[in-house]
Amino acid sequence: MRRRSVLAAGAAGAAALLAGGTSAEAAPLAKTAAQAASAGDAPWTSASLRDLAARIGLRVGSALIPQDIETPSYAAIAGSQFSVVTPGNAMKWQIVEPARGSYDWSQADQLVSFAHANNQLIRGHTLIWHNQLPAWLTAGVANGTITSAQLMELAHQHITTEVTRYRGKIWQWDVCNEFFTDANPSGIDQANWWIVNAGPDIIPNAFTWAHEADPNALLFYNDYNIGGEDGSNAKFTAVYTYLRQLRSQGVPVHGVGIQGHLDTQYGWSPARLRQDIEQYAGLGLKVAITEADVRTFVNNATDQVPTDSLSQFAQPFEYSEMLKAALAVPECISFTVWGFTDSDSWVPGVFAGEGYAGIYDVNQQPKAAYYALQSDLALAAHGAPRRVRTYTPRS
Ligand code: XIL
Numbered sequence: 327m328r329r330r331s332v333l334a335a336g337a338a339g340a341a342a343l344l345a346g347g348t349s350a351e352a353a354p355l356a357k358t359a360a361q362a363a364s365a366g367d368a369p370w371t372s373a374s375l376r377d378l379a380a381r382i383g384l385r386v387g388s389a390l391i392p393q394d395i396e397t398p399s400y401a402a403i404a405g406s407q408f409s410v411v412t413p414g415n416a417m418k419w420q421i422v423e424p425a426r427g428s429y430d431w432s433q434a435d436q437l438v439s440f441a442h443a444n445n446q447l448i449r450g451h452t453l454i455w456h457n458q459l460p461a462w463l464t465a466g467v468a469n470g471t472i473t474s475a476q477l478m479e480l481a482h483q484h485i486t487t488e489v490t491r492y493r494g495k496i497w498q499w500d501v502c503n504e505f506f507t508d509a510n511p512s513g514i515d516q517a518n519w520w521i522v523n524a525g526p527d528i529i530p531n532a533f534t535w536a537h538e539a540d541p542n543a544l545l546f547y548n549d550y551n552i553g554g555e556d557g558s559n560a561k562f563t564a565v566y567t568y569l570r571q572l573r574s575q576g577v578p579v580h581g582v583g584i585q586g587h588l589d590t591q592y593g594w595s596p597a598r599l600r601q602d603i604e605q606y607a608g609l610g611l612k613v614a615i616t617e618a619d620v621r622t623f624v625n626n627a628t629d630q631v632p633t634d635s636l637s638q639f640a641q642p643f644e645y646s647e648m649l650k651a652a653l654a655v656p657e658c659i660s661f662t663v664w665g666f667t668d669s670d671s672w673v674p675g676v677f678a679g680e681g682y683a684g685i686y687d688v689n690q691q692p693k694a695a696y697y698a699l700q701s702d703l704a705l706a707a708h709g710a711p712r713r714v715r716t717y718t719p720r721s
Contacts, residue, residue, distance in 0.1 A: 370704035375696075376409035378703035379661070384653065385447060386703075387662035389414035389617065392436045394670050399690055403666065405444035410497065410660055412449040412616070413437045414672075418458040419484055426462045431491065438495055449616065449662060450492060452500035452548060453485050454532045456519040467523050477524045482535050489539035498614060498660070500548040500583055501536050502529050508551055512564035530577045537578035548583030548616055553651075554598035555588065562602045570609050581612035586648055587664070589680070590622040590640040596647035600654050607657035615652050617664040619671060620644045620695070621683035627674035630681035630688055641682060642695035649699050653706045 370378060375386040387410030395401040404411075415421055416433035423429055441448050463480065466472035472480065489499065507515045514521060520528045533545050547569060552562045565582070572579050584603070588594055603613045622637035624630045632638055652658040665671045667686040674681045685696040 370700070370707070373700070373704070375407045375699060375703060378700065378707050380409065381707040382653070382703070383656070384658070384703075385410040385660040386699075387412055387446075387449060387660055388666045389451075389662065389664045390437055390440070391415060391670070392433045394665075395437075395440055400667070400670075401440070403686070403690060405440070405446075407666070408446060410447045410449055410662060411437060411441040412451050412662055414451075414665065415458065417450055417488065418452065418455070419463070420458040420460050422488060423460055423484065426460075426466075429487070434492075438492065442495075447497035448492075448495060449614070449660070450489075450496040450499040450543070451616075452503040453488065453536060454481060454501060454520060454528060455503035457504075459519070464519075474524055478528065478531065481524065481528060481532065485532060485535040486539050489536050489543070493540040494542065496540065496543045498544045498546050498581060498583075498612075499536055499540075500616065501532050501545045501579075503548045504550065505529065505547075506549055506552075506561055506564050506568075508556070508561060510556075510558045510560035512561040514564075514568070530572060530575070533572070533577050533579050544580045544612060545578055546581040546583045546612075546614065546616075547579055548585060550585040550587055550617075552582075553584035553586060553602050553615075553648075554595040555592065557593060557595075559598060559602070562605075566602075566605055566609070569606070569611065573609060573611075579611070581614060581659075582606045583614045583616035585664075586615045586618035588618075588620045588644050588648070589677075590620065590634075590637050590644065594644065596644075596651055599648065600651040603651055603655045603658055607655050611657070613652075613655065613658040614660045614662065615648060615658070616660075616662050618645065618648055618662065619664045619673065619683040621671075621673045621677055621680040623679050624674075624681040627681055628688070630668045630674070632682050637682065638694065642693070642698040645685065645695040646698040646702055649702050653702065 379386045386408055388404060388408045389412045390404055391414045395404055413434055416437050421433055422431060438448060463472065467477060505514050505518055506512050514526060536543065536545050547565070549565060552565050556562065569579060569582060606613050620641045622641055623633045625633055632641070649661055652661045663685060666684050667688065667690050668682055668684045669688040671681065671683045673683040685693055685699060687693050
C-alpha cells in the first residue's frame, strides 16, 4: 500500500511539473516523499539521476567539455547527477593528434580524471568519423601524399595509440560514427570520406584494431536517425542488417549507439524506438542512447525561450519517452545527454533559431525535462513493470 501511494503521488506531481507547474505546485510531491522516507523509502524527489538509475542497472551520462567543468557549479552537477561521461570533443582525432605524430592528450586526460574523481565510467567518443579530422590528414589525402593504403595504416595507428593509452579506463568506445545515409533505402554512404578514401573495410578493421588494443572495452557503432525518427525506419534497417552481418563474420562489435538528437518540429515514434532497441538487443548487442537532446525553436540563443508554448510540453515529453524506451529493454545499458544545460548545448551553434535542447536551463536550473527523467527513473526503481524482457532474443 505504501509503495502504491508513493507512485500515485509521483505521477500526480510529475504531471503538475509537466503542466508547467512551479516548485510551489510540486510541494505535495515533496511532502509525500518525506513521508515515504520516514517509512523507509528514499525521498526520490531529491535523489540524483545517477542514484535512481543505479537501482535498475542503467547508467545516466552527459557529454562534457573541459572548459565547462572549470565552472564549479557546473562541475558539481556534472559530478553528482551522472554516472558516465562522454568527452564531447576531447577524444576526437583532430584534438588528440593536431600535428602528425604529435599528440595532445590534455583535454582527454582532464575528463578522464574528472570521471575517476566522481566514480564515473567513460564512453570514448569517437575513433573513426568523417568530421573533426586533423587538417594534416585531410590535406594529405586531398593532395595525394597520403595514399589509400597509408590512410588505412594511419587509422590503425590512431586507434591503437588512443585505445591503448586509455586501456582499462573506457567502458564503451564509439568506434565508428555516422556511416549510413538518410535515404530510403539507406546504406553505407558511398560518398563518406572514409569509404571514398580508405574503402569499406575501414569499419570491420576499426573494430578489430580497437578490440586488440583493449579487449575489455565494449565497442559500439554510433549513428543518428536510427531510433524512430525516420518514418520508414530505413536507416535502422540498413544499420541492423549491416551489424548482423558484421557479427556473423565474427567482427568484435558489441553495441549500437542511438544518438537521439530529436527536434520537436519533426515526427518521432517512441514505440518504434523501443522496437528498434529490442531488435538490436535481439542480435546480441548492447544498446546505448548516446547523445540525447530535444531541440525546438527559441527566441534567441542566449535566453532560449521556446517560441511555441506547446514546445514546453513536447520537449520533456520526448525526453521521457526516450528514457522509457531505454528502460523497457534490459540490454540498454546507458542513457547519455549531449550536454546537460542549454548554455553548453551544441544546438544553438548548429541549428539556426533552435535551442532549449537540454534538461537544465541557461542558468543551470533543472527544467521540466529533468523532473520527467527523475520521476521516470523513480517509477522504474520502485518496481514499475520495466526492464523486463518482452521479446525473444535471436540465437
Ligand atoms: C559535436 C560537438 O558537440 C560540437 O562541439 C562540435 O563542434 C561538433 O560535434 N554527433 C556526434 C557528436 O557524434 O560528436 C557531435 O558533437 C554531434 C553530432
